[in-house]
Amino acid sequence: MTALVALPVLLPLMAAGLSLAFGRFADIQRVLGLVVLGAIIVNAALLLYVADVHGPIVLQLGGWPAPLGITLIADRLAALLLLVSSVVTFAVLIYSIGQRVADYGRGTSSTTFHPIYLMLCAGVSLAYLTGDLFNLFVAFEIMLSSSYVLITRRTTATRVRPGMTYTIVSLTSSILFLTVIALVYAATGTVNLADLAQRVSELPDGLQSSLGLLMTIVFGVKAAMVPLHFWLPDSYPNAPAPITAVFAGLLTKVGIYAMIRTQTLVFQHESTWQLMLAIALLTMIVGALGALAQDDLNRMLSFLLVSHIGYMLFGLGVYDIAGLTGVILYVVHHITVQATLFLVSGLITRHTGTVALSRMGGLAKAAPLVAVLFSIPALTLSGVPPFSGFVAKLALLQAGVDAGTWAAYGVAGGAVLTSLLTLYAVARVWSRAFWGRPQEPAGDPDPSDELVVGTGTTSPAMMVASGVLAATSVLIAVAAGPLADISGRAAVDLMHGETYRTAVLGGGAGG
Template sequence: MIPAPSWITVLIALPTLVPLLAAALTLLRGRNPRFQRAVTVGAISVALIASAMMLYLTSQYGTFAVRIGGWGDKGYPNGPLGITLVVDRLSALMLVVSTIVLLCVVIYAIGQGIRDGTTQQPVSIFLPSYLILTAGVCNSFLAGDLFNMYVSFEVLLAASFVLLTLGASADRVRAGASYVMVSMVSSLIFLAGIAFAYSTTGTLNLAEMAVRLEHVPTGTRNALFAVLLVAFGIKAAVFPLSTWLPDSYPTAPAPVTAVFAGLLTKVGVYAIIRTNTLLFPGGTMDNVLMVAGLATMLVGIFGAIAQSDIKRLLSFTLVSHIGYMIFGIAVGSQISMSAAIYYVAHHILVQTTLFLVVGLIERQAGSASLRRLGGLIASPVLAALFLIPALNLGGIPPFSGFIGKVALLEGGVRDGSVLAWLLVAGAVITSLLTLYVVARVWAKAFWRPRADAPEGELTNSTASALVPEGVDVLLADREDVGRMPATMVLPTAMMVAVGLALTVWAGPIFGFTDDAATDLVDREPGVCSPYITAVLGCEK
């Protein structure tokens, strides 16, 4: 085990601590928007730098763990009690990708000029809430115990409700209420799982639970796993626990929808990966996950085909592609887990980018409905920003979507079981239908003349024009439709570039995810995995 120097202890805490402190500062200075913006961008930039440093350290030395407010324990001199933060290759990669997305989206939001429904009153609560959301996301990936993970989820819930209902329109409040009710149910199930876990093992520390669960009867262990899977499955929008998502996300402002779609469901996927590999190795629930993954892929993409609003369409494709990640987790081999991790990173970037592009389409054309759109090819910048991530989502070679899907298919073929082959077939069908869906958006919104759109006359549209940075353009102001601020276009272009980087450097990135997957699946009874070794100090 590589000992963690004191400065690494500080480094691991930064992605959570800095956004929380910045949230307090921005809340106190709510009447100074320029100060709020500077502090927000600076805090997320610090979190990104710290995450990138942890990515390098974990790639070189493996897993690190720090304890905050812990006490010694007879069994483990370093003490597993208190709050434990753990960073390994998986959590470091998730942190880097998430902070990149959070930084680009907040710059986009600043360019959009988010308001609470009037042109006179800025929303001073948006940036503090966004920073609290950032802290919750980062802490979810670092949490080394179930209760700390639960607290992170609750922080996410509180901040996301504020962001989802921004503007307090009837549709947003209705969607927010639905989202909160579903999230509360998930939280109650998670809390029940925590109580079940503590009564069974006498601890909530993940590493110590992993050791003690080896001596728990199989039936009890499977029951606990099932409870946690339901809680995390709701967060991840795994079918049949995904019906809430398409109704909740599309009503929010574009940057809020983008960060929700890109990140929040992946927190649930991360929790499933962590519990499946660390706490419950051996594949006892793999068949259940395979069936759920197949149903998630197919139901999601068939729902997307039926949509005429681009936001709802993308929300259904979001659900369908969660199925690919569950596919990799369920197969459980080193190659399938590596492919799942790579696909999570790919999907966070691509899905976020597409929702940001939809915000630009709304600004450009005044609507996101395919019944009202047409002729957007007249804006080549907008067309390029949509086409690249759309092809990537559809799995066209040589993009990262194609690379990740091929690796997942290889893992399924190597497994060779009937369910694995069904998943392979379902994944191919879903990919083809995804390509059909994005091609339909391209044909109707970009190539078709607006005059041919059934409701084209209802959309107020003007020619595309970039406006100087800092010019505040309100989506709610119809007279501003057609003007895309540079501070909205540039972050979107940055997201497209980062998505392309996953393709250009697919070899080194897959090498990293291979190492991350090896750490995860290297978990046998009586043997300390790298994660357990880092937390408890035991040697393999």
């Protein structure tokens, strides 16, 4: 059973090598990617079941016991996020094949897209499953190296500047992360998370706070929390729709996951985290106001992504079981809904030939299915009942009220205001893009290039992939009860880390 922990990392890495070897055979690359990502979904579901019923599954690589060796561990939180993320990567790959983002209109597939995409998936899996800080750094570097290639493929003059911004910010945060790891190792003599849980608590309070703050900054950059968010609205909108979707759905959430894991297991807090509550409120409001100021559809969605990171920081700031339960629910919901919105944005762009809301119109009549596919994630993100966004936000608001502090009350009020601003923002998209007078497609598309927007056509694979993710967000709402139960048990594990520590340091499964 412990082999299941390694497969989500090993399978895409091995498949990436095979995909590169079969670079001249587009169909083999496509089938290989879909089969591997489908297998990871099944594997993640098994990991979640076993971790929920029997406790964390631990694999000590090379037979070296912790904290000396490399540890992979799948607990409830890691397995749950791995499952949801795998569904998203599978759907996005289907969309990419349908859009031919891997081919750019050529007769044969590019030799790079599929291997790099699989490498990105391996990095995401490793980030969830690793049990030490250094391999968490390795996971981020795998993701970032892959994302550098994906975000700059078919580079044009308009993409150079945002691509460089993304690269420079990512490298800077990586250098800072490596520096923090060195400081932690110098202070404790270990980078194993389970071992750090005990050793960090023995450090002087000032040193603990300093290391914890530095770690928050590192992951805050990767999660795009305000004021460290400046790079995201410029970088993400310039990539093709499926690339932006997987970035928005996963990369920022991996940053949130790393923040949750380290701040609950290693740098623990005794009560409400006031600083995080302040950052959460600032992130919500700044992101929402930024979205309202945009005419570019993708930039607007990028600012909404930043805004809703604030909800996850809100639950972490409350810092109790209820708050962490709300965080987990919100991360699960947001992974699917944000990816869906960017995929649907690609469908809208295909029909209108522009990302400018002021130049759109009439899509409700011209493309009614696209209108449905947009309305589901838009209402979900806004927190309209009975969708999954409402369930997750309600859990966070209840946790904020139960915390009983003025800071928590203030952030809860800000969360309600942000939901209203989000609803207004997506309503603007609906009124401009789907209602009103139809506009002529912008530009003069080349029918030989299936990536060119404004063709007024979309492939069935693009529609199916968007529909799968939209249906997944609805399924999350339908399964809100069992999902909340699993999230609650995962939150208990986070607040009381004995299960995690016993599983890792004991070399077996914890109860």
